[in-house]
Amino acid sequence: MFESSFRKLGIISKNNRKKIIILWVILFLVMLPFASLLFSETSYNLTNSIITKNSMSYEASSILDSQFPSSSSGGSASSIIIVTNNTPVNNLKDSGNLRNLTDTLNSYFETVPGYTNTTSIYGLENTTLHETVPGLKAGLSGTANLINGTTEFYNNINSTMGFEYGLPALYLKIYNATNVRYAAYSTTINASKNISQLAVLYTNTFSHYWNKTNFQSPTSNMSSAIDSTMNNNSFNSSAKQVGIFSLMDEIHNFTQLDSYVSSPSSTIYNTSYLIIYGSYSINATTYGFIASYLNTSVSSFVQKSMNIGLSPTADSIKNLSVSFQVNATFNIFAHNPLVSVNPSSINSFVNFLYGTNASIATSQEMLDNDFSSFAILPSPYVYHQFVGYDNSTTILVVSFDQNTSASLITSIDNITSTYKSTILNSVYLVAGSSALDNQLAGESLNGMAKALIIGIILSVVIIGLFFRSPIAAFIPLLIFGFSAVISMGINGLIYKYVLHTSISFITPTLLLILILGLTSDYIVYIMSRYRQELRKNGADPIPESAQWAGHAVFTSGLTVALSYLVLWIADVPIFSDSGLTNAIGVSVSIMLANTLLIALLATFGKKLFWPSKIAENKKFPFEHTMTKIAGGVIHNKKKLTVVFVLVTLLGLYVYSVTPSSMDVFSLVPSSSGIQALEQVNASFHGDFFDRGYVILNFSSPLIVNGQYNTTELNQVTGVEKALMTDNAISQVYGPTYPFGYNVNISAVANYPAQDSKLYYEYMNDSIGQNPHYAMITFQLAEVAWNTYSSNAVSNLPGVIDKATTDPSYTYVVGGLTQGLNDAYSYTAQTFSKLVPILAIAVFVVLMIQLSSLLTPIRLIIMVMASVVVSLAVTYIIYFNVLGLPILIFLPLFSFITLLAVGLDYDIFMITRAREAVIKGMSNEDAIRTSIIENGGVIITLGLLLFAIFFSLTFSGIGIIQEIGTGLALGVLIDTFISWPFFVPAIMLIMKKYNWWPSKMSKER
Incomplete structure (x- = not known):
């Protein structure tokens, strides 16, 4: 069906060959500037690529963005994470070097556009000290001042008591010794003159009252005289003038003369304590400072301050101040969740702080210590956000308000490399979403370039050998160039201006390799048919080649494009993008093969096969071998069918028992970013980043x-x-x-x-x-x-x-793990639905194109069997031998691709056999003819496609390597096992039912 349409298309292409060539060249030039859009619309963010819509992780992410914006990763900010390993922060030398590295990096970052800040454990320590030490210094100074004030207060009380109770005590001492009042007075007045005028007045006043008092015991008389003196208006007035009366009055209230006489020192101490304690207790500021800040009782503070003596040394005051401040520091941070105090070093630090200012103390603390000896440091909660539990793995977070470039990572690597010799065995890794994206981008582009170069070289060599012509070798490459540029341009425009979304990082590689493989196959198949027609030396070779080879290429390409469109509609994470791009790419290749190639063949003819001579009735490539294979298949068709069933069942068993997963990160290059994630996981008790x-x-x-x-x-x-x-x-x-x-x-x-x-x-x-x-x-x-x-x-x-x-x-x-689980579930469910839908869609296309019901079913079953066997071999290689995970995407993409691509050679065979039957051959002769005539070209095409798909294994990216291996093995099995042996064996058994319900008749 439709063969005549392609015959007409071939004739039109031939007759309008110059116009067609010009039109394709124009389209190529128009699309050339847009081809790079596909790369600019490529996302290298693996985490975002795996989230599936309408899943739990997607719902959770939406709630996170709306309800917890501070925890959301949304926004335009970008960050680089530098992970250091074997860099102990509790070793003074290494810690100092690591701090210097941080400073060097910060100096560089200051020159980078968009840089906002760096967060590191050293920065946090420095900030912690700068925020806390000034307060500690103020508290320490306040404590020292209060101790000094207490000492002065104690001295004032002591000196005041010296004449308030010391002079009466002296008077009593002389009197008791001489029993002569004048002698007592004379000695006391002389002593008072050495004190002050107020002391003289005080002596005269209490002597006066002593003399007037009815004589009881001398001590009682003197106590009464002191009471009268304190109430004397003249003395009160004089005492108030010199500002001492209130203190004397307080002393008077707390002191008994007989206690003073019997024990002057203890009485002075006790009275002083009671007065100072009372004074501090009623002063809200002083009481609050002692009770709240110093976290001690007023009683304890007063006693300790008095215990250093009336004339304490500077060291005594310092030591007591430091003691109080250390206790206060523990109290200040007792409930602070972000700051902690180091018990082993806080005392020495406060000692140092006592004699200097806060700024110098902070700077010196940073220089002289590490995280085992810093006095004030981040709490364990904060500390272990930046330092692993091994105390030698650290994290620096560098923030930017715009996207960063790959050159930034190179510069960081250059700076950190200079410290590898400074800190022995140290390792520096750059991570973060931005760094991972840049690293994956570089790896992907390098991998794509390697795969393309290898694929192109192999294709040129294989095609050149097949046609024995250097010119013919480059014709598929020329058409590939047209297809690649036009396809990429169309896809880039669609994704940027229509869909407004990005594509997965693997899409460009898969697109270009697929286009290279299929375009080469299609071009070689049509060129081979054209060469066959030339060898007949009969009618014009263009119409016949276009009618049969062009139609076969269209049928094959249509099934491929349809398969990929189904993949795109399925919206499978990471791979769905390649569905649309590949469908467009294949469609462009089909059009080029049926128009531009025909125009080139019509224009240059035999010259395209130079220097190879196209001899009339020359044998087909591998004709002798294919003749043997055809004979063997005809005589052993039932045995081959049994082998086919057994091999399929064995492959199905391996396929079914091998687990698949979503362990994507194990199959991307072990870049600095991935190594950093693994190192942090080992040091931070788990996956800190995800x-x-x-x-x-x-x-x-x-x-x-x-x-x-x-x-x-x-x-x-x-x-x-x-x-x-x-x-x-x-x-x-x-x-x-x-x-x-x-x-x-x-x-x-x-x-x-x-x-x-x-x-x-x-x-x-x-x-x-x-x-x-x-x-x-x-x-x-x-x-x-x-x-x-x-x-x-x-x-x-x-x-x-x-x-x-x-x-x-x-x-x-x-989170990431739930996202991977959701993606796996969605992909598995989609896979189970997609393959039957795709099989039905391909069946309909083939049924229409081949005018048969049973052949499409047979084709689909046999290709699926080849896919299962190729996947089983791939599973054994990667899972059982290499110990790598099998991604759920491998069977999905392999089934979709090989169900379409694997049908190519079967379709080429079927269409040739159908052509022969229509032209009057029996089914057996038609199948024999198809094997003999198509065998050489199909083996060449299969070898070519195998080599191109296998070139994906040189990409260095595990995901693409697995897919490349699966596809390459699928093509290899289909080309060298299924197509030449199993397919014709079953066709021979089916006989006329190959074409049912069509009734094949000889072509008119």
Whole structure:
């Protein structure tokens, strides 16, 4: 059917060959500027490529973006992550070198457009010190000042008591010794003159009252005299004038003369303590400083300050100040979740701080210490966001407000390489989504270039040998060039201006290799048929070649394009993009083969086969071998059919028992970014970068009028604790686990205001903008993409469901692992639906083209059998021998591609046999003729396509290597086993039913 149409098309192409050539050249030139659009619209972000719409991970990602924007990865910002390994931060020398490296990198980043900041453990330590040390210095100075003030106060009390009770005590001493008042007075007045005029007045006044007092005991008389003196207006006035009366009055209230006389020192101490304690207790500022800041009692502070003596040394004051400040420092950060105090070094640091300013102390602390000896440092929660648990793996996060280039990574590598000798055995790796994208882009482009170069060289060599002509060798390459540029231009325009989306990183490589392979096959097949017609030396070879070879190429190409369109519609992650691009590419190649090639053949004719001579009635390529094969198949058709069934069943067994997965990252080049992820996973107790999350949606809000809803929060805690008990999970963060450990909300309310504020901020970060949502983040114990993690996340619903009884929430799980699981499930389901749909679609096309019902079914079954066997061999190579995972995409893409491409040679054979039957041959002779005439060209085409597909294994990208191996083996099996042996054997058994229900009649 439709053969006559292609005969007409061939004649039109021949008669209008110059116009056709010019039209294709114009189209080539028009599309040339747009061909690069395909690469500019290529995404190298693996993580984003695997998310499937309408999946749990997609829903979780949408909720994350809307409810937890601070946790979302959306936005235009870009970041580079530098991972250092074997760089111990608790070794002074290495730590200093690592700090210098950080400074050097920062200096370079300052010159890079779009740079915003660098976050590193050294930067955080420096910030921590700069934010805390000035406060500590102020507190230390305040403590020293208060100790000095206490000492002065103590001295004032001591000196005041010296004449308030010391002079009366002296008077009593002389009097008791002489029993003569004048002698007592004379000695005391002389002593008072050496003190002050007020002391003289005081002596005269209490002597006066002593003399007037009714004589009882001398001590009682003197106590009465002191009381009268303190109430004397003249003395009061004089004492007030010199500002001492209030103190004397206080001393008077707390002191007994007989106590002073019997024990002056202890009385002075006790009175001083009572006065100072009382003074500090009623002074809100002083009391607050001692009780809240120093975290000690007023009593203890006063006693310790007095115990260093009335004339303490500078060292005594310093030591006491440092002691109080160290205690205060522990108190300040006791409930701070972001800062901690090093017990082994805080005392020495505060000692140093006492004698210098905060700025110098901070700088010196950074220079002289490492993370084993810093006095003030980030809390374990903060520390282990940037330093692994081995204390030798660190993370630097460099942020930019625009996309970064590959040259940035090169510059970073150049800078870090200079430190490899400075820090022995150190390793520096660049990671982050931007770095991974750039690295994958470079690897993909290099891989594509390698595959194309190898594929082109092999195709030129094989075609040149087949036609024995250097000119003919380059004709398929010429047509490929047209097809590649035009296809890429069309695809680039469609994706940029119509679909407004990007394509997967593997799409350009698969497109170009597929176009190279199929275009070469189509061109060689038509050229071979053209050469056959030339050898007949009869009628014009163009119409006959176009009618039969052109129609076969169209039928084959149509099934390929249809298959890829089905793949595109299926929207399978990573590979669906190649469906549309490949369908367009194949369609362009079909049109070029049936028009431009025909025009070139009509224009240059035999010259295209120079220097090979086209002799009349020359034998077909491999004719002798093919004749033997045809005879063997005819005589052993039943045995071959049995072998076919057995081989298929064996391949089906291997295919069915070999597990597939979504372990994509194990099959991309082990670049710096991937190595960094694996190193961080080993050092940070799990996959630090690709954490998963659970979003809970409650029927009631978690926060009502600024207050936490404890009922809902208790359920959140239940889920958090359940996740913590899972061995596959190493860390959990959420509303009641804001820092990786459970927080008592009622206790937080009693923390210092600045600390409780931090807790609330971090807790609220895990509560959505709509407070009905709560997010729990979990860190898997192993890399997010391996089978262990995949199974763990698959089992999370069971863990969550058992966390609480009668939960009032629904939930979704998100993150890379869930995305991979969803992609796997979607791809597997799509695969199970896609293959039957595709088979039916191909059946309809073949039924129409071949005018047969049974042959299309037979073709499809046999090609599927070849695919299964090729996949089984591929599985053995990659899974059993190399120990690599088998991606679910391999069978999907192989079935879709080989179901279409693998039909090519069968179609070429069927159309030739059908042509022979129409021309009057028997079925057996027609099949024999098809094998003999097509054998050489099909083996050449199969070898050519095998070589081109196999060139994908040189790409260096595991995903593409697996696919290349699967496709190459499929073509190899179909070309050298299925096509020459199994297909004709079954056709011979089917006999006339090959064409049923058509009744083949001799062509008129």
